[in-house]
Amino acid sequence: MNSQKKCKQQAIASLQNIVQNEQSLNEDINRLLLVNLPAIFNQVETIEYLSKQISDEQIATELKNFNKQRIGTAYLDELIQLPAEIKKSEQATLKLIERVHS
Secondary structure, rough: OOHHHHHHHHHHHHHHHHHHHHHHHHHHHHHHHHHHHHHHHHHHHHHHHHHHOOOOOOHHHHHHHHHHHHHHHHHHHHHHHHHHHHHHHHHHHHHHHHHHHH
């Protein structure tokens, strides 16, 4: 086997390993999101409710701001989008495998 062919096979094997790891990572992230996001949203709703019940305006405002930071920023959006970004990377890697293979 010539060295070019061997290098291509090693590259393909490494790329396939990356795809497998990305798939595993994606599965783990999705599982964690499914388990944890409802709990986070439940607590955010609880804080929202409590912020309306607390008469101290400063504390109530701080609680509302806390919720806005959790829900209104890219924090949760980024978590939710992470599996899609990993999937894009996986697709690009699969295309590269095809290119190296040909």
